[in-house]
Amino acid sequence: MPHNTVAVVGAAETTKLGVIPDMSQIQLHADAALNAMADCGLKPKDIDGVATAGETPVQIAHYLGITPTWVDGTAVGGCSFMIHVRHAAAAIEAGLAKTILVTHGESGRSRVGNPPRSVPPSSLNGQFEQPFGPMGPPSLFPIPVLRYMKTYGVTHEQIAMVSVVQREWAAKNPRATFRDPITVEDVLNSRMIAYPFRLLQCCLVTDGGGALILTSAERAKDFPTKPVYILGTGESVETPMVSQMESFTSSRAFSVAGPTAFREAGIKHSDVDHLMIYDAFAHLPLFGLEDLGFVPRGEAGRFIAERNTAPGSKLPLNTNGGGLSYMHSGMYGMYALQESVRQMRGTAPAQIPAAKVSVCHGVGGMFAASGTIIFSNQKP
Amino acid sequence: MPEPGRALPQPTPETQHFWDGTKAGELRLQRCDDCRHVYFPPRPFCPKCGTRKVSVFAASGKAILDSYVIHHRKVPGFEPPYAIAVVKLDEGPRMMTNIVECPQTPEALQLDMPLEVVFAQQNDAITLPFFRPTRG
Numbered sequence: 001m002p003h004n005t006v007a008v009v010g011a012a013e014t015t016k017l018g019v020i021p022d023m024s025q026i027q028l029h030a031d032a033a034l035n036a037m038a039d040c041g042l043k044p045k046d047i048d049g050v051a052t053a054g055e056t057p058v059q060i061a062h063y064l065g066i067t068p069t070w071v072d073g074t075a076v077g078g079c080s081f082m083i084h085v086r087h088a089a090a091a092i093e094a095g096l097a098k099t100i101l102v103t104h105g106e107s108g109r110s111r112v113g114n115p116p117r118s119v120p121p122s123s124l125n126g127q128f129e130q131p132f133g134p135m136g137p138p139s140l141f142p143i144p145v146l147r148y149m150k151t152y153g154v155t156h157e158q159i160a161m162v163s164v165v166q167r168e169w170a171a172k173n174p175r176a177t178f179r180d181p182i183t184v185e186d187v188l189n190s191r192m193i194a195y196p197f198r199l200l201q202c203c204l205v206t207d208g209g210g211a212l213i214l215t216s217a218e219r220a221k222d223f224p225t226k227p228v229y230i231l232g233t234g235e236s237v238e239t240p241m242v243s244q245m246e247s248f249t250s251s252r253a254f255s256v257a258g259p260t261a262f263r264e265a266g267i268k269h270s271d272v273d274h275l276m277i278y279d280a281f282a283h284l285p286l287f288g289l290e291d292l293g294f295v296p297r298g299e300a301g302r303f304i305a306e307r308n309t310a311p312g313s314k315l316p317l318n319t320n321g322g323g324l325s326y327m328h329s330g331m332y333g334m335y336a337l338q339e340s341v342r343q344m345r346g347t348a349p350a351q352i353p354a355a356k357v358s359v360c361h362g363v364g365g366m367f368a369a370s371g372t373i374i375f376s377n378q379k380p
Numbered sequence: 381m382p383e384p385g386r387a388l389p390q391p392t393p394e395t396q397h398f399w400d401g402t403k404a405g406e407l408r409l410q411r412c413d414d415c416r417h418v419y420f421p422p423r424p425f426c427p428k429c430g431t432r433k434v435s436v437f438a439a440s441g442k443a444i445l446d447s448y449v450i451h452h453r454k455v456p457g458f459e460p461p462y463a464i465a466v467v468k469l470d471e472g473p474r475m476m477t478n479i480v481e482c483p484q485t486p487e488a489l490q491l492d493m494p495l496e497v498v499f500a501q502q503n504d505a506i507t508l509p510f511f512r513p514t515r516g
């Protein structure tokens with residue numbers, strides 16, 4: 001389905017990011033939603049579609065006083081919000097709703113008002129992974145890394161550069177959690193979490209939220225904000241168990257979602273001015289660059305280590321500092337989308353001059369799911 | 381109160397044959413009678429072609445070390461650092477496991493090293509499949 005007929009007109013994060021112990025998870029959704037509505041001059045009564053993950057669309061619609069004609073509760077982890085944007089674009093094109101709100105809020109650090117995490121022992125994960133000692137994403141997400149490194153001869157130093165370069169981007173962003181420069185040595189000397197990954201190769205754990213408001217490109221002209229058009233979208237899922245991925249050197253979900261979005265958008269890689277690849281852990285930008293076709297297989301480590309995604313490069317990547325340095329509440333996808341929208345509006349702290357096309361690629365679970373959105377600020 | 385041990389599986393009707401197998405000293409996989417696909421984790425149909433005509437068989441228990449992490453944080457029932465590994469069975473499927481009778485170090489844990497299954501009883505109902513370096 002070719003898009004370009006739907007635009008983001010409202011976008012905002014929570015007023016505060018980081019440690020927010022005085023707000024429960026649902027209020028983080030609401031804080032971001034109210035900020036996004038204020039951004040484009042809307043009230044809850046103007047919204048007729050709600051998509052969210054973490055909370056249900058019922059909870060969010062009721063809490064905000066919205067009577068929707070369309071809802072989407074797709075909850076496949078951190079890329080749920082990319083997938084919400086895709087579904088929202090289709091719903092607006094189909095006439096199921098006119099003005100759709102996508103919300104995220106997560107008390108990832110303070111854990112106020114969110115359900116406890118647990119893996120049911122009768123689930124497939126509970127039977128065939130949990131007994132062998134994993135404890136959350138830091139112990140599971142990096143499992144493919146050693147195989148990827150051996151297959152392509154990628155070094156620890158090259159992967160460490162992912163964190164170093166993203167910290168350079170974070171230094172330009174006043175809202176980033178970590179802004180002090182780091183070196184490869186700092187990364188490789190930081191505390192071991194799950195070999196081969198150390199603390200500085202794992203995402204932050206913070207509180208925050210974000211919200212987007214989408215409407216037709218036609219109506220977008222009447223809003224006070226600069227419209228950011230949806231050019232192409234993609235989604236897929238693979239497996240809830242990292243041990244059951246088809247390959248440890250590539251994500252099948254990435255390889256479906258990314259190319260689908262490129263086909264829909266009808267663009268080439270050389271058209272891309274700005275790129276976001278969800279970086280819960282330092283290997284994700286490597287898999288993303290390769291599975292989306294920006295670099296040949298096995299070359300992403302060298303590509304990043306040689307500063308091809310750093311400030312001043314041709315392919316600026318994770319310009320907010322990413323989940324490694326900006327913020328990561330648990331489901332980071334919304335913050336990647338927010339940065340793409342800022343870049344397309346021309347309002348990002350580390351603004352890429354004259355950027356016209358932004359690719360925003362997300363992951364859910366441990367390579368379980370993926371969603372890709374391609375934005376443009378050029379009128380259809 | 382004793383320290384809590386590792387998380388243990390709760391078998392379902394579709395997986396019971398696997399856990400009965402480990403108790404009996406067999407690593408049981410499933411094979412499609414139509415397309416011959418060998419698959420894991422258990423389910424009573426072939427995830428490749430959708431047929432319900434599948435058979436359970438005892439795998440060789442031979443595998444190679446496919447990938448792993450060495451976890452450095454405290455988890456109930458584990459003494460860090462310990463490896464959380466994925467092995468590739470000779471029959472094709474991968475499974476998560478722990479590597480035993482081997483130092484939990486990058487030097488000792490070489491990718492592609494040959495491994496064999498060993499069975500470790502946890503309680504009356506559950507025996508877990510671990511892997512150790514192949515001997516001889």
Ligand SMILES: [Zn+2]
Binds near residue numbers: 414427428430
């Ligand atoms: Zn079959």
